Amino acid sequence: MTTPENASHFPGTPGMSVPLARRQLLFRKGRTLAGVAGIAAALLLVLALKAIFAGINDRLTAYIDESGADVIVAQQGVDTMHMTQSALPEGVVAALVAVPGVAEAKPILYVPAMIEGGEERGIVYLIGDDSGGAPLPLSAGRRPGAGEIVLERSLAERLGARIGSRVGAFGQSFRVSGEVEGLASILNSVAFVPRQELARVLGARGVVSYVLVRVRPDVDAAELTQVIETSVPGVTASTREAFARSERRVVGDMTTDIVRAMILVGFVIGVAVAGLVAYSATLSQLRDYAVLRALGLGARRALGLAAAQVGATVAASFLLALALAWMLATILPGLTPTLVLAIRTSDVAQALGVGAAVALTAAMFPVLRVARIDPASVFRR
């Protein structure tokens, strides 16, 4: 007779030609679809949140990105606009023009303001700009003259203001002369008035907030910032990219905890749904697993079978969530122009990571259950 040691030398079982995991998933289509939908909803929550905040970030710096400035000069120690005040003497403009490498220096006044139109109100970055927002293109109307204002289109729609309508800010009435597009987010909007008009309203004559500097073609903007800070006292100069980055960071710092909390909620919901789906699906198949174990399926392969089903469910959920997020990103801006969803590869990769973590965590539930299956249970009735 052979010893038990001899008996252990059986060849390994090759791949199954019966697609067991697929068959089991498709056998109860309703249950599988409900599970996929549940997990997809949780992943969509994560993806959509990331896309919404990415969209907000994009729009947040849209004015800076499109302003035409290579370098933005602010009061010393200031490199943002959001929740920030910057005040420079008007004479700084002439000093900047005198710096070698500066092609143009355009002063702007900036103040957060509440624009009112009828019963509606909206928060804006109110920019006092002698060029009326140029080089940003107007989508309608003309640049603002004295007593006039250019609004972002979505805000104008919300306020019910058309070209020629009147809106209010700081207790003053402004006639809408034109519209710009693509500068509004769900957080704020942008509006332009003549700089001197805003200075008069604010009582801030002889003061500018920022100076938008264009550099000569042969000059490096980053190097020029150093030259400006050395040549002009009391200022901080930032390249457009660095200024936008700081701006996004400020808003990010204010919202990161909320975003993280919401993503955590999405993750927990995803794990809970995926775990419940996987666990209940496995429970309904326990007898099958016991039969397969009795027929000689090893514990590892049984676990692999359970994990494969969870993996396939989560993969399908991820694709569904991605498709839904893309649909939202396409449809939502048409319905609410201020809500822009920017789906970024890094966010998709992160959601995929969350999905994989969900799958791995959720797979633990059925895997532990399958691992405890007693193959002798096939004889119980």
Add this chain to the structure above:
Amino acid sequence: MESTLVRIRNLAKTFGDGDTRVEAVRGVDLDLARGEIVLVMGPSGSGKTTLLSMLGGLLCVTEGEIWVSGTNIAALGERELPPFRARTFGFIFQDFNLIAALSARENVEVALNIAGQSGRAARERAVELLEGLGTGDRLDFPIEKLSGGEKQRVAIARAIANQPVLILADEPTANLDSHHGAETMRLLRELTKEEGTTVVIVSHDDRLREVADRVLWLEDGQFRTLLALARDPVCGMLIDPADAPASIEHDGSTLYFCSRGCREQYEQDVVAARSKVSGQTAQYATDVADARPSS
């Protein structure tokens, strides 16, 4: 080739401990020859299924050895048992235990896959087996669309797919009508003749005695000699005279009953018979007893 396929020595299985300790199987010794059909009968809770589970390597033994084809499966580890089961045993379950998500063919094929045969070869083997068992026209049918008899044939095809040396059948005719039950018995008989497969059947079905080479009686976890057992004249149950809860002396011999209820029933029948036909009581009582179902 050695004629003994299975050798069981001093096999015991205990569940629980302390007050809840149950000795399901106690010191069982058994040899099974190649090509033999052994029917294990016994009352519910006698340890039949526990014995079958241990014999199939599905349940750890508490004590003893089970040698199958020269391997003591009681000593095999958790990693060695599954491949051994796949190639050595075929299982036939009372409830068929077919996988509902798979077709008839796939149910057979999956057993071949588990044992290491896959692809076209496995498919062809599954088809060949099902056609051989008369279910060739149901290959791609979902299990739920098959009749009880067809399901049992698929289960038998799955059990023999890997040409096991030992088939373990748990109540194989319990869910079948008499026609399909007889057909299952015929199939099991043919298997042993053609393939030399040993079959162990656990059942309450007396009809299976017809195909069995040996009938074993398991009671309280131990095999009893059938000749030493008495049959309750009322319900037909086989009982050990030493443990019979009731008995009476009748015409110079002792009748044993499985319960006091059966004895009282017997006595009532005798009294009733006496009141109808005076002088022929004994004969009538015998007739009454004989007329009771034997199982």
